[in-house]
Amino acid sequence: MSVPESTAASVRRVRTFVSTTARPTTERERERRRIAIMCLPFFALATVAGFVPLAMLVRMSVAADAVWIEGWSLDAWRTLLTEPTYRRVAWNTVWFVGLATIVSVVLGVAVAHALERYDLPFERAVVAAVSFPIALPGIIVAILVIAMLGRQGLVTNAIAAVTGTSAIDLASATAITGLFLGYVYSLVPRATMVLRGTYAEVNTQAEEAARSLGASRWETFYHVTLPEIRPGIAAATILTFRSGLAIFGTVLLLQSHHVVTLQIQREISVGTYRPDVAAAIGLVYVVFIVAFTFVGLRFVRTDTVAI
Amino acid sequence: MSDDAEPQRRSRSDAGVDPNSQADGGSVETTIEAWAPSRPALSTRVGRPLVLGIVTLVVLVLSVPVVVTFVSSFAETATGILPRGFVTFEHWRDVLGLGGDQMAVIPGLAFSLAIATGGMMLNVVIGVPIAYALTRYEFYARDWLNTLAIVPLVPGVVLGLAFVQTYPNHGRSALGLIAGYCLLKSPYMVLTVQSSFQSMDLVRLEESARSLGASWPRTFLTVIVPHAKRGILAGCIITWTLAAAEFNFTFMVVSGSPDPFAVFLYRNTSNATYMQQAAAVSVYFLLVVSAIAVLQLIGNRGFTTIRDQ
Structure with a gap:
């Protein structure tokens, strides 16, 4: 034909x-x-x-005039490829969010394990405390970090009183550690939520059998529980990494690490107004997130990485 | 699981494996000597306290800032380690707009809540039907559509950037915000409604109604949707609460009065006192706490789309 x-x-x-x-x-x-x-x-x-x-x-x-969207030009993409600033921003984002993801998922496994396997006192309160930060936008997380670790922060002043150093030297809210804490604060609840779902589906009989056959707790966890919750860990990693990439309010207020969302904001600020570059960064960012999510989805069920 | 019950260990090596022994009560006799240490392994002794320690630390880190912020909103001053001068409602009065101060959060919050309500209602209209189609029917490209509907693929910052350029006239209006919030938060609605539908026998429900003479639209609107009301309610609460304090998209899109709640908080970080800010944030805390309470009441696990079965 x-x-x-x-x-x-x-x-x-x-x-x-x-x-x-x-x-x-x-x-x-x-x-x-x-x-x-x-x-x-x-x-x-x-x-x-x-x-x-x-x-x-x-x-x-690809517009020559990005304000009125006229003409054609590849300047923005050329800038993105040639200027080392952007490579540094990309690397900053990936290692920082990657590290926050690893820490959050490990903590999430511990919390989910305790919630699903132990008889905790005040379990509903623990659940509420762990799920509460999901509702907090990045900007409020940043305010909380400042309230704890800022110059007038509670933790800063407590340490200053104990050690006798000046609170101003100790304040770490606008240092990278403060930002890291902010990221973990936002991400741990999400990781925990996914992992709790997985834990609830795991068959506990195999664990009991392993324990009664004389395996220690660690052996039971490593050889029996861990293989069973592996899909949950994968899902939690995907979700957490993706959420971490999207964090903007926290980093906008604390400003201590140059990540991709902050760079997009800077490109459209007064003074450095380059909307074409901002658009190009945004596209790379979206394509990366979509690719990452779809590669991840080959290993896990869709509804486990949903939020 | 009886995790705290220590398994009984018997260091016996002479007895062979009893073929009738069961692996349920620790009466298993093993031939491997290495598996029968005289005292419990290190991880058995420290594992549980260690995990509990981590959990306590995580819960403290997550909750102490919130509690401290809430408490210090009633304090007069926060210089020194602990806030002092309880109890004053001065900052709450400022924030609620009774003191005539510029820190009045109510106009921004009311604006945000109105927009969030619009986004929530739009979400019911778009979320419930697609959740039903995805749960009830098998069709071409269903999995792709499912992914598109429940995985938020475009971050708020990028969407906001694109939105303003695409709709220069309406992008910054309330209508633009409603559309943006609706799309950004729609996965939560689709997910909660989907999990409601998944627990129902949809085919049977539909066939019963149809065979009793109801038309298909009537079946959907008066039989199917009311059955999913818990899921819809949970989705409404989650999308509404999240949209009320959405920052990333709002910050890129919005231009001035009244500032939505989250943008208002950002603009006032430098000129408000710490206590005023604590009170402003606490208003939102109260909102989230009520949301969590209602969600737990209708069977959700806290502020998530996961439900207790």
């Missing part, structure tokens, strides 16, 4: 498909119409608020 003919056939097939969906005569076609109707509102919003703006971002990144 020649190309135009096959194209015509495809067009005809699509037209039939659309018309039977719009005016169904069989039950199967009616079901298809229902699915289409049910998905339509979401698609409409995703198109207006998601796909079109993303397409605009692509256009912005």
